[in-house]
Amino acid sequence: MGRAPFSGIGLLLFASLALSPSRSDELKDLYFGEALYYAHQGYFFEALERLDTEVKQHDELDEPELDTLYYHIDAAEFSLGDFELRYRMHHRAGRAITAVLEGAVDEIVRNDAAYRLARIHFQKGQMADAMRALERIDGKIPESIRDDIDFLRANIYLAEGKPAASVDVLKRLQNSKNFGGFASYNLGIAYLQDGQRQAALEQLDRAGQVATDDPAELAIRDKSNLVLGTILLEDGEFDNAMPFLNRVRLDGPFSNQALLSAGWASLSAEKYERAVVPWGILARREVTDGATQEAMLALPYAYGKLDVHGRAAVHYGRALDAFGAEVDKLDQSIESIREGRFLQALIREEIRKDKDWVIHLRALPETPETYYLMELLATHDFQTGLQNYLDLADLRRKLHSWQASFDSFDDMVDIRHDHYEPLLSVVDTQFRELDSRMRLRIEQHKMLVKRRDDLLTTPRPEFLATREEQAVLAQIEHIETQLKGAESPFEGSLLQRTHRLKGMLMWTLETEYHDRLTRFDQNLRGLDNAMAVLQQQYDQYVRVRQAATHSFEGYEMPVSRLRARVSVSAQKVELLMARQGHVLEVVAINELMARRGRLESYRDKARFALADSYDRATQAQARSDEP
Amino acid sequence: MMSRLIRTLILLLLASGPMAMSTAQDISGDDMRSLDGQVQEIKSDVLSIASDLSNLEERLLYPSNTQVAVFVSVAADDKFRLDAVKIEINGELATHHIYSFKELEALQKGGVQRVYTGNLPTGDHQLSVTMIGKLKNGTEFNETGNFSFAKGVEPKALGITLADPGLGKSGIQVGDW
Numbered sequence: 001m002g003r004a005p006f007s008g009i010g011l012l013l014f015a016s017l018a019l020s021p022s023r024s025d026e027l028k029d030l031y032f033g034e035a036l037y038y039a040h041q042g043y044f045f046e047a048l049e050r051l052d053t054e055v056k057q058h059d060e061l062d063e064p065e066l067d068t069l070y071y072h073i074d075a076a077e078f079s080l081g082d083f084e085l086r087y088r089m090h091h092r093a094g095r096a097i098t099a100v101l102e103g104a105v106d107e108i109v110r111n112d113a114a115y116r117l118a119r120i121h122f123q124k125g126q127m128a129d130a131m132r133a134l135e136r137i138d139g140k141i142p143e144s145i146r147d148d149i150d151f152l153r154a155n156i157y158l159a160e161g162k163p164a165a166s167v168d169v170l171k172r173l174q175n176s177k178n179f180g181g182f183a184s185y186n187l188g189i190a191y192l193q194d195g196q197r198q199a200a201l202e203q204l205d206r207a208g209q210v211a212t213d214d215p216a217e218l219a220i221r222d223k224s225n226l227v228l229g230t231i232l233l234e235d236g237e238f239d240n241a242m243p244f245l246n247r248v249r250l251d252g253p254f255s256n257q258a259l260l261s262a263g264w265a266s267l268s269a270e271k272y273e274r275a276v277v278p279w280g281i282l283a284r285r286e287v288t289d290g291a292t293q294e295a296m297l298a299l300p301y302a303y304g305k306l307d308v309h310g311r312a313a314v315h316y317g318r319a320l321d322a323f324g325a326e327v328d329k330l331d332q333s334i335e336s337i338r339e340g341r342f343l344q345a346l347i348r349e350e351i352r353k354d355k356d357w358v359i360h361l362r363a364l365p366e367t368p369e370t371y372y373l374m375e376l377l378a379t380h381d382f383q384t385g386l387q388n389y390l391d392l393a394d395l396r397r398k399l400h401s402w403q404a405s406f407d408s409f410d411d412m413v414d415i416r417h418d419h420y421e422p423l424l425s426v427v428d429t430q431f432r433e434l435d436s437r438m439r440l441r442i443e444q445h446k447m448l449v450k451r452r453d454d455l456l457t458t459p460r461p462e463f464l465a466t467r468e469e470q471a472v473l474a475q476i477e478h479i480e481t482q483l484k485g486a487e488s489p490f491e492g493s494l495l496q497r498t499h500r501l502k503g504m505l506m507w508t509l510e511t512e513y514h515d516r517l518t519r520f521d522q523n524l525r526g527l528d529n530a531m532a533v534l535q536q537q538y539d540q541y542v543r544v545r546q547a548a549t550h551s552f553e554g555y556e557m558p559v560s561r562l563r564a565r566v567s568v569s570a571q572k573v574e575l576l577m578a579r580q581g582h583v584l585e586v587v588a589i590n591e592l593m594a595r596r597g598r599l600e601s602y603r604d605k606a607r608f609a610l611a612d613s614y615d616r617a618t619q620a621q622a623r624s625d626e627p
Numbered sequence: 628m629m630s631r632l633i634r635t636l637i638l639l640l641l642a643s644g645p646m647a648m649s650t651a652q653d654i655s656g657d658d659m660r661s662l663d664g665q666v667q668e669i670k671s672d673v674l675s676i677a678s679d680l681s682n683l684e685e686r687l688l689y690p691s692n693t694q695v696a697v698f699v700s701v702a703a704d705d706k707f708r709l710d711a712v713k714i715e716i717n718g719e720l721a722t723h724h725i726y727s728f729k730e731l732e733a734l735q736k737g738g739v740q741r742v743y744t745g746n747l748p749t750g751d752h753q754l755s756v757t758m759i760g761k762l763k764n765g766t767e768f769n770e771t772g773n774f775s776f777a778k779g780v781e782p783k784a785l786g787i788t789l790a791d792p793g794l795g796k797s798g799i800q801v802g803d804w
Contacts, residue, residue: 027700027737027739030696030698030739030741030784030786033698033700033737033738033739034698034738034739034740034741036733036736036737036738036739037730037733037734037738037739037740038733038738039738040732040733040736040737040738041729041730041732041733041738042729045670045674045677048674049674049677049678049681050681052674052678053678053681053682056678087670088666088667088670089667089670089671090667091664091667092667092671381659384659384663385659385662385663388662388663388666391666391670392666392669395669395670395673398673398677399673399676402676402680409683409687412687413687540749543692543780544692547690547692547693550686550690551687551690555683555687558679558683559683562676562679562680562683565672565676565679566676569669569672569673569676572669572672573669573673576662576665576666576669579662580662580666583658583659583662
């Protein structure tokens, strides 16, 4: 017998990504915090939308160090890659994380980024690139991902066909808190691939006895025992296989396969009565399960071996009925998928709110196909396609809701336009008048300030004369001019009197100069305050005026462009949904047809075996009737 | 021997995988990858639209000179259960929010919730924050904090930090951002 069953064993990769920054860091940027709020709830579209905008705005700043995101920019760029990864945008995530790797970032951040990049490559099956990314890890490694890195490295080695290298790494992880059980199982598989059969058996035996109450670790413990039992069964060590198969919990996810194998082990050891026990249990379980269907055929076969042909015939009859009913159900399911009901069920909101929604699909009466699709739903390719379909459905919902909001935008802009347009023309006329008066006062104020500043460096007392003093001074100077050309006999005495008068005036101006300058300065400062209030009101008016205009102007083009973009994207999403949906339907139908083919084959065998059992039962009856 | 026959048949079927018996139509890996690439592209396009649309909405609904945003976070390591928050501005209800388990968990992990965005004129305003919840020991609490803030010409962001109101200290802090 070949190793075919191991093709399905697979390796276990335990995913755990941490969001940055850690809770203990002080958050300085609310908008980054907002993105994290969405991301922590699993809303990665919303998280990406906010963080992408925030990072772009930060990058466009002339002085980014004044922005609050400056303190978290490494973590923010890193989180962008992380969110993209979680939103299944591997192309962009790879670019974002590579950018972090190539930037001047902290050693811990760079190593974390290298690990995540390696994970992306691993998920895409690019093992050499994944290993290259891991090789960039150097220096201080975040404690939280130390084991993750080793576990990933071990899995890459296994995927590259280097089990010996993987063994070395997995040995180190045996006591890991997060990976203990998984590493233990994977080490067994690594030994097996490396041709170290005995070491593999011993390791799987250890992995099959891990003491734990964690559901995931309990499942991996069951799987270890199942694999170990199956290896021994395939190698003809039927009795040795039994204890390991019996270790598998009866209510675990590997229970059906273990019961089936336990039956085969007993049958192969020609212990037919013991084979009847596990198969008897299994044959009563969910009929859609492949192992159960096999047990429904195997159980009467074992009864036949025990020469209980009558009971064998009864069980073959039951199997025949059950297979017939299941073939009918599969036909209905295939028809249901072709009618589009499968896709309709997948995007039902109330189903997807539950994390176990895939399981609950089975309970929907209108989607009988899901009974047979559980294994398919668990495969990576189908999951990727399914998630893409669900993501597209979300995008479609968003785009449709945006399309509806554009009309509201238009209404809003129109209402504002109708309200402000007539008001603004009146306000603008009044404002222009006030504006010219205000500009004049501003110029006068500037002139006074200049004069004050000049007086501080070059004292000019006459500049601070009162209006009366200025008039008197002008009169004296006028009299002086007249006297100089008059040739009067009183000229001398008159000039003397005018000089005396001027001297008195100048005395006052000179002696009071400092007091006057102080008063002038104080008055000017009072005026400064009044001018500042005026300027503030002016600015406020300008802002309000601008805000009024901006509330209805300049939206036509952006709204129109966005409307067009949304429309184009909505069409693309519809197209992609149809294509993705078609792929899912085809794969699902193919799976159901395969299951139907298998059931039909079982039905033929059951029909043949039923007839054979009746014959044998009749012959046995005849023999027993003979004297 | 029938058992061998059945087992061989079953193992073959199991090993061949879900798509082995496809009939009319086959989907190649390249088709799947191409489709996946296109889905990633449209996600990128729609994200870009969402970002532009948010900016447009913000300009239209909350111009920068009147914009006020209120954010809520919970203090690190405080494990009290926050049930609801009520925000009043100048004596009028601005918003109230009842927290789901998922939302509370997101806050406890360091997320910040934008609980309100609105418009206010420049000047001084009053903010009243009420939080309702349950302490670790099961005692229910209802605490209100009153604060003043000044709205300038630039957008205003207020960050409310909620903490365990026990030990006689105020559990509500408001900071300018």
